[in-house]
Amino acid sequence: MMHYRFRKLLSSLFVGFCALSVLIALVPLAFVLFFVVSKGIGALNVDFFTHMPAPVGEAGGGMANAIVGTLIVTSLAALMAIPIGVVSGIYMSEYAGSRFASIVRFAADTLNGVPSIVIGVFAYGVVVVSVGGFSALAGGFALGVMMIPIIARTTEELLLLVPGSMREGALALGATRARAVVSVVVPAALPGIITGVVLALARIAGETAPLLFTAFNNRYFSTSLTQPISTLTVQVFTYATGPYEDWHRQAWAGALVLVAMVFLCSLLARLATRRVEQMRAN
Amino acid sequence: MRERSRDLGFRLGTGAFALVLVVIVCGIGFVLVQQSMPSIRKFGFDFWRTETWNPVIGDFGALPFIWGTLYSSILALILATPIAIGIAVFISELCPDVLRQPLVFLTELLAAIPSIVYGLWGVFVMVPWVRTLETSLPDSVRQWSLFTGPPLGLGMLSAAMILAVMIIPFTSSVSREVLKSVPAAQREGAYALGATRYEAIRAALFYARTGIVGAIMLGFGRALGETMAVTMVIGNNPKMAISLFAPQYTMAAVVANEFSEASDALHLSALTEIGLVLFIITLVINSLSRLLIWSMSGRTTIVEEPATPLAAESAA
Numbered sequence: 223m224m225h226y227r228f229r230k231l232l233s234s235l236f237v238g239f240c241a242l243s244v245l246i247a248l249v250p251l252a253f254v255l256f257f258v259v260s261k262g263i264g265a266l267n268v269d270f271f272t273h274m275p276a277p278v279g280e281a282g283g284g285m286a287n288a289i290v291g292t293l294i295v296t297s298l299a300a301l302m303a304i305p306i307g308v309v310s311g312i313y314m315s316e317y318a319g320s321r322f323a324s325i326v327r328f329a330a331d332t333l334n335g336v337p338s339i340v341i342g343v344f345a346y347g348v349v350v351v352s353v354g355g356f357s358a359l360a361g362g363f364a365l366g367v368m369m370i371p372i373i374a375r376t377t378e379e380l381l382l383l384v385p386g387s388m389r390e391g392a393l394a395l396g397a398t399r400a401r402a403v404v405s406v407v408v409p410a411a412l413p414g415i416i417t418g419v420v421l422a423l424a425r426i427a428g429e430t431a432p433l434l435f436t437a438f439n440n441r442y443f444s445t446s447l448t449q450p451i452s453t454l455t456v457q458v459f460t461y462a463t464g465p466y467e468d469w470h471r472q473a474w475a476g477a478l479v480l481v482a483m484v485f486l487c488s489l490l491a492r493l494a495t496r497r498v499e500q501m502r503a504n
Numbered sequence: 505m506r507e508r509s510r511d512l513g514f515r516l517g518t519g520a521f522a523l524v525l526v527v528i529v530c531g532i533g534f535v536l537v538q539q540s541m542p543s544i545r546k547f548g549f550d551f552w553r554t555e556t557w558n559p560v561i562g563d564f565g566a567l568p569f570i571w572g573t574l575y576s577s578i579l580a581l582i583l584a585t586p587i588a589i590g591i592a593v594f595i596s597e598l599c600p601d602v603l604r605q606p607l608v609f610l611t612e613l614l615a616a617i618p619s620i621v622y623g624l625w626g627v628f629v630m631v632p633w634v635r636t637l638e639t640s641l642p643d644s645v646r647q648w649s650l651f652t653g654p655p656l657g658l659g660m661l662s663a664a665m666i667l668a669v670m671i672i673p674f675t676s677s678v679s680r681e682v683l684k685s686v687p688a689a690q691r692e693g694a695y696a697l698g699a700t701r702y703e704a705i706r707a708a709l710f711y712a713r714t715g716i717v718g719a720i721m722l723g724f725g726r727a728l729g730e731t732m733a734v735t736m737v738i739g740n741n742p743k744m745a746i747s748l749f750a751p752q753y754t755m756a757a758v759v760a761n762e763f764s765e766a767s768d769a770l771h772l773s774a775l776t777e778i779g780l781v782l783f784i785i786t787l788v789i790n791s792l793s794r795l796l797i798w799s800m801s802g803r804t805t806i807v808e809e810p811a812t813p814l815a816a817e818s819a820a
Contacts, residue, residue: 239590240594243589330525462736
């Protein structure tokens, strides 16, 4: 038997180590946020949002085309992923016990774990090869594929939170299954589902790897779905790896916009999920 | 009767949408195999044994990329695992209730920051620090094979560090969920026998070991496929090396850098084959880790506790 004092000491050391781990993890977070804000804020101005990139080597200009591009590509992804994601989420929760539901759940989890760069290669093979070139459509497809499993699993989990008595009440009143789901179950979980969609959008808008060889990049303003299109993340990558001081400055500004977007969405989601947590507590 | 057929219609209709998910996963496998056929036919198994990567003469060997991917991910795992488990234990067992929600939010924020932002920070802030660290090592230490080579800052050490930061939130949030499913009786029993806090938590961790291993593997799967941040700090040099200072290359990074510039079909096909193998490896690792986590929580969960959207997102 070890000496009691020694065991106490070991215990305190362990508690200390756990607390230290939290600090160690928060240090990089603090550093990243500090540098993104301090370096980004100086480079962020109205021009950044309203101007096109300056000719190579010249200072100034902005990322207006990349911001519009990110909006277009993300919207395409949402258009594809929200219906498929939400409806398959409904299927998984309504027929939770069936074998096909577990296959779908396995597929969703698998898809969630596929590296984003591989999704890019897939989108290249499906869309770029058939359209015959890089396009906004291909970028939207790649991001959409990434978004579907996130939305599907979130929808499923939130629908399972809806008390069974609500569904049973609707069925007892003579509603068909479809009616019960559409009029009672889904509306009850809707705030949570919307939160999940917003979070998925924030995550997807920050993706770079799947866009490198699908949406590619474009120095000019473009809203065409069949042309290459510039996006905020790819532009930050191009500028960060480029040789010019002014490019680096703008890359920090782009990073600040991305982080601000993610931060706001997470905060909103956190506030909104309070309601869901209360629902769970009851 | 009519109601029943309508219910069947609902089931088939929603099921058709759900089928899309299965089709996509199969489609990824099919498209990747199809596109990498030229490379598979030409190089066969040698693709994974040779070290030359020369697009100009059309000779492709992927060994340096596999080495770089495995080396960086394993290093990241070594750095991240103790910290991630420490965080999980702190949040679920030790910290005061007031701190719990903010800490969960902050660690989830760590997972929400885009990879490209980590990469940008890595290149302009962390790499110079690593370079300073490398130059400040005494010469006698620099003789060791682990630390040979010019101190560039860009290289394996930077890549492993940034990967570790990126996988910590995944491993810790899954470990936390797993710890939550350990019955309170485990800890109470330990305390009743006179255990210290550490001994009681060790009992809980031991009980949860399968799930914890699953959480670690989930982090490993993430590290293998991580692209942008690694591409920006690893130095992109297809040479295998033991040294932490050496610039190296990973599978994901070579696809990211060369895919859009690949001019001939064979080069494209070779890059796709790398993507295919990355797909298969992550598929196997993720399935195994989910199996472990599931067997753990499936065995012990008393009250089913579904995740909130935020938790679902970070566990994804």
